[in-house]
Amino acid sequence: MNRLKLATVWLGGCSGCHMSLLDLDEWLIDLAAHVELVYSPIADQKTFPEGVDLALVEGAIANEEHLELIQDVRERSRMVIALGDCAVTGNVTALRNPLGEARSILQQVYIEHGDPRGILPSTPGIVPILLDQVVPIHMIIPVDLFLAGCPPSGPRIRAVLEALLAGTPPELAGGFG
Amino acid sequence: MAARTLTINGTLISARSNETVLEAAREAGISIPTLCHLDGLSEVGACRLCLVEIAGSAKLQPACHTTVTEGMEVQTDTPRLKAHRRAIVELLFAERNHICAVCVASGHCELQQLAVEVGMSHVRYEYLSPDCSVDISHARFGIDHNRCVLCTRCVRACDEVEGVHTWDIAGRGTNARLITDLNVPWGEATSCTSCGKCLLACPTGAIFSRGSTVAELERDASRIATIVAARNERW
Numbered sequence: 001m002n003r004l005k006l007a008t009v010w011l012g013g014c015s016g017c018h019m020s021l022l023d024l025d026e027w028l029i030d031l032a033a034h035v036e037l038v039y040s041p042i043a044d045q046k047t048f049p050e051g052v053d054l055a056l057v058e059g060a061i062a063n064e065e066h067l068e069l070i071q072d073v074r075e076r077s078r079m080v081i082a083l084g085d086c087a088v089t090g091n092v093t094a095l096r097n098p099l100g101e102a103r104s105i106l107q108q109v110y111i112e113h114g115d116p117r118g119i120l121p122s123t124p125g126i127v128p129i130l131l132d133q134v135v136p137i138h139m140i141i142p143v144d145l146f147l148a149g150c151p152p153s154g155p156r157i158r159a160v161l162e163a164l165l166a167g168t169p170p171e172l173a174g175g176f177g
Numbered sequence: 178m179a180a181r182t183l184t185i186n187g188t189l190i191s192a193r194s195n196e197t198v199l200e201a202a203r204e205a206g207i208s209i210p211t212l213c214h215l216d217g218l219s220e221v222g223a224c225r226l227c228l229v230e231i232a233g234s235a236k237l238q239p240a241c242h243t244t245v246t247e248g249m250e251v252q253t254d255t256p257r258l259k260a261h262r263r264a265i266v267e268l269l270f271a272e273r274n275h276i277c278a279v280c281v282a283s284g285h286c287e288l289q290q291l292a293v294e295v296g297m298s299h300v301r302y303e304y305l306s307p308d309c310s311v312d313i314s315h316a317r318f319g320i321d322h323n324r325c326v327l328c329t330r331c332v333r334a335c336d337e338v339e340g341v342h343t344w345d346i347a348g349r350g351t352n353a354r355l356i357t358d359l360n361v362p363w364g365e366a367t368s369c370t371s372c373g374k375c376l377l378a379c380p381t382g383a384i385f386s387r388g389s390t391v392a393e394l395e396r397d398a399s400r401i402a403t404i405v406a407a408r409n410e411r412w
Contacts, residue, residue, distance in 0.1 A: 085278055088299050089270075092278055097306035133306070138299055146298040150278035172298055176289055177277025177392075 004053045004165070007039035008083075009073055011066040012093040012134060013059030016151040017084035018042070021056070023154035034165050052077040054164065056157075060086040060093040061135050065128035074141040081160070082143045085150040085176055087136060092150070094134040102130035148175045183249040192245045199227055199240040202253060209253050210262060210294055212287060213328040214241045215378055217402035218337055221329055226262055226291070229253045237261070263295045271302040272351060273309060274323040275381070281321075281394040282382030288326060289381075305351060312357075314364030318376055318386055320355060325383040327353055331375035334401055343369040355383075377401055 010018060018041060024031070038052060039045045048069065055077040061067055074080060085091035096105050110118040121127060137143055147160055152175065163170035179194040185202050192201035197220070202209050212224040222239035229240045232250035240253070252258070269275075269288060277283045291297075309322035327346065332355070336342040343366050347356045357366035376384050377400050385394050406412075 082299070089276075090304060091276060094304070094306070095274075095276060095279075097304070098274060098308040135304075136299065138301075139303070143299075148298070176292055177280065177283040 003036040004034060005038045005049075005051060006035040007048065007052045007055040007073070007077065008037070008041070009039070009048075009055060009057045009059075009069065010041045011057060011059030011070065011087070011137070012062030013084060013086040014092070015041070015058070017056075017058035017087075020084075020149075020151035020154050021157055024158050025154075027158055031161065048072040048076055050076050053079065055080045056083045057081065057087050057137055058083045060090045061131065061137055061140050062093050063128040063130050067131065067140065070137055070140055079144045079164075080137075080141065081145045081147055082137050083147050083157070084152055085148055088138075088146045088148045089176065090134050090136050094136075097133050101132040105130070145170065146172060148172075150177055181245045181247050181249075183245055183247070183251060185251045186253055194245070196245050197241055198229060198231075198238070198243045198245055198249075198251055201245050202240060202251070207253060209240050210291060211241060212291065212326065212380060213330065215330045215334070215380075215398055215401055217405035218330060218333040218378070221333070224326070224328055225265055228258060228261060230255055230258065259295070263297055266291050266295050266297050267300045267302055269326050270297070270300045271304050272307075273325060274304075274306060276323075279391055280324060280382040281385045281389045281391060282324070283392040285392070285395045286382060287380035307351065312363050313387060314362035315366075315369070315371070315387075316364065317371055318363070318373065318384060320357075320363060320384055321382060322354055323383075324381045325355055326381060327355070328380060330378040330380060330398075331355065331384055334374040334378035338401060338404055339370060339372050339374050341368050341370055341372075344375060374401065374404075 008018065037043050038049050055073050057073060057080060061070060082088045086093045099105055099108065106120050110120055149156060160170040180191050181194050182189065182191050185205060185207050190201060190205040199209055210226045212226050213221055214227065220241045222242035225239060227240040228237040230252040231238050275288065277289050283289065311319060311321045313319040329346065332344040335344045343357050345356055346353050347360055348354050357363045358368055376386060377396050377398055382394060
């Protein structure tokens with residue numbers, strides 16, 4: 001049987017959306033009969049593969065690594081779903097936006113409020129550089145479906161995946177928070 | 178009171194001559210989304226969510242502020258109106274920092290509910306992410322400007338029902354902000370009677386009772402209408 005190639009991606013988020021996915025418990029075994037998990041924080045795969053059918057993306061675009069990865073996700077996936085409020089709206093990850101650009105945020109967090117007083121992190125090539133503003137993923141790439149919620153509940157994720165596997169359009173509007 | 182006969186979405190209904198299209202629609206069981214409207218308060222027609230199409234008029238009219246006329250033909254749910262309503266709700270979300278996940282009103286918020294009603298899957302506009310303050314100088318209540326939609330329900334509840342007018346709006350456009358008295362911290366606003374009607378009237382998590390945390394703020398905005406009815410009818 002030709003199983004659907006499923007990828008899950010973790011950008012600027014708390015991993016709560018992935019926890020919600022794992023909350024589907026034994027249904028994940030049923031899901032495994034229909035999909036092949038080709039990329040995920042819970043799979044040992046370093047680069048985003050070609051020919052993905054469905055990519056679930058958790059988290060907002062907050063740093064340069066996210067910006068690069070989301071381009072690969074779009075180019076190599078037939079369908080991209082924004083999973084959860086950070087991916088859909090920026091949400092908690094974007095709470096820093098009103099505080100100014102990245103340098104100012106780092107200054108406030110590591111120097112002004114650091115206890116003991118810290119230093120600005122600088123590890124080129126290891127820790128990705130923060131973007132000045134956190135944005136939802138649809139501001140960078142076209143997104144096919146938006147599944148809001150912080151996190152979206154397991155049953156909501158399941159309903160969407162079941163609808164997609166059955167080839168019917170899922171119900172998605174609203175559900176923020 | 179004379180009666181008027183009109184159609185809403187093709188259905189023939191009758192209404193009293195001084196009723197608004199919104200009142201007539203609701204009595205006929207036709208739902209029109211609203212945000213700045215609150216039963217018991219005057220109408221300002223500010224949020225534009227209740228805009229309807231009226232045959233013979235090129236302009237859209239706010240149902241809350243339009244009186245019924247004989248033979249009026251009203252449409253409340255056309256694709257054009259739906260598109261406008263969704264855009265309005267998206268713009269409200271884009272203008273301030275409405276982070277439902279960390280909001281006191283989550284699950285009991287009219288804006289959050291409107292997003293579901295108008296089918297807002299995401300916000301197509303750039304978020305402004307303004308730097309907004311939170312004022313907790315009052316002993317019992319707080320105001321979080323991140324969540325304010327400038328509906329002025331608190332302003333009208335304070336002015337018209339409590340008879341005080343502690344609240345008003347200063348500034349214009351995206352710089353408009355709710356203020357207490359002559360723009361002093363709420364705790365120093367000597368006109369405030371701490372009655373809490375602004376809290377009841379607020380549709381979002383902007384005005385909250387101190388001590389409430391995420392999703393804990395439940396209020397019954399219909400109590401404003403109950404107070405007004407009790408006074409008018411001398412209960």
